[in-house]
Amino acid sequence: MANMRMTKIPMAEQDPLVRNKNFLEVALGYTLEEAIDEANRCIECKHQPCKKGCPVNIKIPEFIKEVKDGNIKAAYDIITEDNGLPAICGRVCPQESQCESVCVRGIKGEPVGIGRLERFVADWVMANEKQEPPHIKPNGKKVAIVGSGPASLSCASDLSRLGFEVVIFEALHELGGVLMYGIPEFRLPKDLVKREIDLVLDLGVHVEKNVVIGKSLDIDDLFDDGYDAVFIGSGAGLPKFLNIPGENLNGVYSSNEFLTRVNLMKAYDFPNNHTPVKMGDRAIIVGGGNVAMDAARTAQRLGAKEVHVVYRRGMEELPARKEEVHHAIEEGIIFDLLNNPLEIIGEDAKVTGMKVIQMELGEPDASGRRRPVEIPGSEKIIDADTVIIAIGQTPNPLLTDATPNLELNKWNCLQVDEETMETTVANVYAGGDAVTGAATVILAMGAGKKAAKAIYNKLILDKK
Secondary structure, three states, rough: OOOOOOOOOOOOOHHHHHHOOOOOOOEEOOOOHHHHHHOOOOHHHHHHHHHHOOOOOOOOHHHHHHOOOOOOHHHHHHOOOEEEEEEEHHHHHHHOOOOHHHHHOOOOOOOOOOHHHHHHHHHHHHOOOOOOOOOOOOOOOOOEEEEOHHHHHHHHHHHHHHOOEEEEEOOOOOOOOOOHOOOOOOOOOOHHHHHHHHHHHOOOOOHHHHHHHOOOOOOHHHHHHHEEEEEEEOOOOOOOOOOOOOOEEOOEHHHHHHHHHHHHHHHOOOOOOOOOOOOOOOOEEEEEHHHHHHHHHHHOOOOOOEEEEEEEHHHHHOOOOEEEEHHHHOOOEEEEEEEEEEEEEEEEEEEEEEEEEEEEEEEEEEOOOOEEEEOOOOEEEOOEEEEEEEEOOOOHHHHHOOOOOOOOOOOOOOOOOOOOOOOOOEEEEEEOOHHHHHOOHHHHHHHHHHHHHHHHHHHHHHHH
């Protein structure tokens, strides 16, 4: 019988005033009973809009039906036909603006908790089932994957299943890209990330770590080594800055450096590791996206007693997920909205504060959002020991500088054919943040899947 409850089954969480002092996962997930109860909120509508709202086209109604019947492994098998990283996506995908945004149950109440159910299914299978890799028949073709983030992992998984020999080239010492260095432990446990990456490697994917394509090797070297195609999923690792006075002071970080130190290099576990991050008592995070929320909540967990998020627009315009903003407010993060940084202030080369000016919202700009306008004479200073700039990233030009015939668009991202993800160089494909700039995990995965299909069509089907 359908559960006509108007709201999602609540998911247990750590108490805000406990979790803001630890790096354990905030949300604790559903029990089996809760998952079945939530699945029964799905009314199995015939036109299935949720499926169309998913960038990787997961068969959402079908997997939810299996959860209703208590067939959790069958639900997992359905999900992983299209998504090889369900435990990750169940946690970090913005379902509220994708599959859940078009759920029929959301018309008169809350949509079905699709992301929560995906997370439950993946976690349950990892805890209760031994997963055996499928038998794959090689097709004789070889593909190099640049980077090991979500776009690359998705492409590698699909290509391996199609019989390609796949080798991932990763610049760092750990696989996962932004999943490992960008998203905090309390939102995405790294042991879980490694377990899902291992499932991709179990398909026969090979890995070469500490190899920088564009420096150690270039694209031509890969083709000379016998690769039939190359997929670039190198992400957007070059931070943007404000270009205001004081950004070179000690105590100023880009969000990229800060979160990499904490997540990949485990600064949160000092002194058990050797990568401390000195926070001081007061921290300012500039920006309003998910990365800014991650940086603010991380700074607090590292010991900052007062954490401010400075953003030039208002609460309604914050680009971060509402869930992340809600969690940040619960944890005591201070939001200094409608304020714009003018200068980072310091003494003896160390940060002591930030001068900001109050803003008001004017007419909409090119993005459709109301443009912030300065209010003359409204300057003030916010005291700080640490400033973290979280206003976005762009692709690192190292690879494209070494491959000048790879054309870029006006945002300095790789230019690709939107249908095939092929770049302006034959048999070189790209996807994820290297193409879109900083975006979501699931959109990157969708691009990786699209590229894998195009590579298969060109190298295998077109040769028959």
